[in-house]
Each structure stands twice: as C-alpha cells, then as structure tokens.
Amino acid sequence: MNLDLYLFNLINGLAGKYAWLDTLAIFVAENSEYILAVFLVMILIYNFKKYWKMGLEAVIAAVVTRFVVAEIIRKIWFRPRPFVNHQVNQLINYNSLEASFPSGHACFYFALSTIIYFYHKKLGIAFYIFSLLIVFSRVFVGIHWPSDILAGAVIGVIMGFTLNILFRKHAHKIIKNYNN
Numbered sequence: 001m002n003l004d005l006y007l008f009n010l011i012n013g014l015a016g017k018y019a020w021l022d023t024l025a026i027f028v029a030e031n032s033e034y035i036l037a038v039f040l041v042m043i044l045i046y047n048f049k050k051y052w053k054m055g056l057e058a059v060i061a062a063v064v065t066r067f068v069v070a071e072i073i074r075k076i077w078f079r080p081r082p083f084v085n086h087q088v089n090q091l092i093n094y095n096s097l098e099a100s101f102p103s104g105h106a107c108f109y110f111a112l113s114t115i116i117y118f119y120h121k122k123l124g125i126a127f128y129i130f131s132l133l134i135v136f137s138r139v140f141v142g143i144h145w146p147s148d149i150l151a152g153a154v155i156g157v158i159m160g161f162t163l164n165i166l167f168r169k170h171a172h173k174i175i176k177n178y179n180n
Helices: 003-012 019-046 048-076 104-119 121-140 146-179
Strands: none
Touching: 003 121, 003 146, 019 048, 019 104, 019 121, 048 104, 048 146, 104 121, 104 146, 121 146
C-alpha cells in the first residue's frame, strides 16, 4: 500500500465514528471560504489603514495561486479524487470530474496565510493553523488525497513568498518614482 493511500485511510477512516466530528469536518470543508473571509474583513475593519495592503496582497496572491497556478497544473496532470477509484467515507458530494491535484483550497489558503505572515507573524500563524484545519477536513470528508493537500500547501507557500517579494519590489519602485 502506498503512503498516500495509507494516510488517506487513516484520516478518512475517522469519518463516521463521531457525529460531532463529522459535522465539524463537513462545516469546515464546505464553509471555510466564508470563515476566513469574514475574519480578514474584521481585521480590515479593525484597522484598515494598517492592514489594507496586507489584505489586498493576500487576496491577490491567493487568487493567482488558486485560479492560475493550480488550474495550469490540473490541466497538465489530471488526478481523480479518492472516491472515484476507492471505497471511502465520503461525507460531502463533490464533482468526480474535477481534478484532485493540487488542492485548490490548500493553494489558496496557504498563499493567503503566507502573505499575512509576512505582515503580522501571530496573525499569520493563526491563518496557517486554520488553513491546516481546512485542508485536513478535505481529506477527512473524502474528497482529497493527503498528497493533494501537501502539494497545494507547498505551492501556496512558495507563491505567497514569491509574490510577497514581487509586491515589495514593486512598492519600492513606486515610492522611489514618487519621491523623484
């Protein structure tokens, strides 16, 4: 048995054992977008002047990583979801024709978390922890392989890091041109 299947069975095997855990995993897997979006908006409302740039860069990095980078990879290499070829504890319905690799949620949330981390370490760590809960729940409910999650997280962090460098370099040029 390969490691990916082993880890998937270990995590997904917990599904169906505790109703409260299933409910929590389903809620996080299906509603994570709204939870972190509300949290980010609350941060912006709290101190827009301080955090607007962080919020803008984080959203741009997350969207580019998810809807450009991840989609290019999915077009090059299609990997079916675990429930297509294996018996799983599938807790939510999902499109079997949509590629599993890399996890779009992992790409999105880890890019977002990385940008936030560069601006505010403690807040970034909180976003990383919540991102881990989100992606773990996607395996738990049976719609992603652990390697989909790992690849998406790595892509998200690398893209967040790369785009952070580009954002800072670009901002420096704008400030330099403004001062001249």
